[in-house]
Amino acid sequence: MSSTPPRSALLALLTALALVLGLGATTVGAANAATAGAPAAAPSAGKPDFHLPFACGTTWQLDTWGHDPALDIVKEGNPGSDGLPVYASAPGTVSAVYWNDGSGNTIQINHGNGWFTAYYHLQEAPDAYVKVGRQVTGATQIGRVGKSGAAGDWAHLHYEQRYLASGTFTDESHRRPVHFGGVEYSGAGRQWASVTSGNCATPQTAPYQPWNCPNGFVCFYAQTGGRGAVCKTDGNVPASTCGLRGSFFNNGNPEAGADHAYVSFKEGGTSCLHHGWWEGRGDFAAGGRTIKAVTWGGECAAAR
Known part of the structure; x- marks a missing residue:
């Protein structure tokens, strides 16, 4: 689902594609600029105030890779993210916990008004921390960053925000551009190298980190x-x-x-x-x- 090729290979592929299409290498470089600012698009009316699903004040690297508008998230600079705690990115109710060969240990949360979030590749069994029906907030740990399923040997959190007006189970066809703190993070082949979590329902000095x-x-x-x-x-x-x-x-x-x-x-x-x-x-x-x-x-x- 989110097994990721080396970035050098991805850039080479995009460059080759640009040459075939008659675009310049400069155009490809701009499309993949790691430091480009986040788009200014505002979230849809009624969309919850989502925040990064990690402890308040911690910094993270976000990539859309080949599955925009979903994100792959690792610790800033990717020094090693395996085992770091994952929290709900907004209040809601756990609507599904399951294993999938691609997404691995997976959790979905229903946040109301048709909005859901999905968390892939978690380290432990998807019901190790929360069960279906559990009420959660930003202070609720739902799992840990892992590499289950088709994540390859790269521990990361694949994260999605989804919209479905009715029902309790969503799939990737319901994905929407991701917003954290009202800022949109989307666009093919993009990276945001340093994004600070505003999920301050989680204590900054939470025990046992x-x-x-x-x-x-x-x-x-x-x-x-x-x-x-x-x-x-x-x-x-x-x-x-x-x-x-x-x-x-x-x-x-x-x-x-x-x-x-x-x-x-x-x-x-x-x-x-x-x-x-x-x-x-x-x-x-x-x-x-x-x-x-x-x-x-x-x-x-x-x-x-």
Whole structure:
């Protein structure tokens, strides 16, 4: 659905096409200008105030590639987007969660007035975070950026805004130009290299963000809610002086029999952190405890 060729190959193809049509290379270059400003077209009357489906203040790269008016979205500069959280881009109701060979793990949200959004290539099963009928807002995480389906080996979010006056399920024939914050991002072969998310229903200091705890690590925060100074480890630790109030376990590469973390405390007791962003988060009791040891092991047992 949105498997993307290298940009160099795309430019070469467009240049060749331009020569056949008698256009100049300058015309092709202009059509693909990465820094060209977004069109000034206003959204249709009744269209929701959509925002980038990512945390407030984060910056992203948008490409239409070969499927305008849909967008492929990666972190600005594409340093690696795999596993980053995806939020609903406006309030609505989850209308469909499904697998497709092209779009992979896919979610559709009904935002009312005939408007829908679609999110492709999500990392986990499409119902891992939300179910059909779930009411969502911009603060609701619906999944994580992935490369399921026909995304190739390139983690990105394929995103669409759709319009269908009646019904609860849409397809690609219902796509419309994408607007974020009232600004249109559309046009064949275009790129916007740095667009800041205005989805400020998501807290700027939201707890347990993956970029605060790298894949393969277990992190311990000095304050509640995954905030404050952090101690982290990527292996068994015989002792630690980290004062513990919050925790986040983000092993992005699970290994059978060794993808959970057991934490024992100087004050007594043990807690187990499960693999994965969704289930591997949680505050321990407020007031702070001192970590005695961290041991990686298999599935969390009832007691250990």
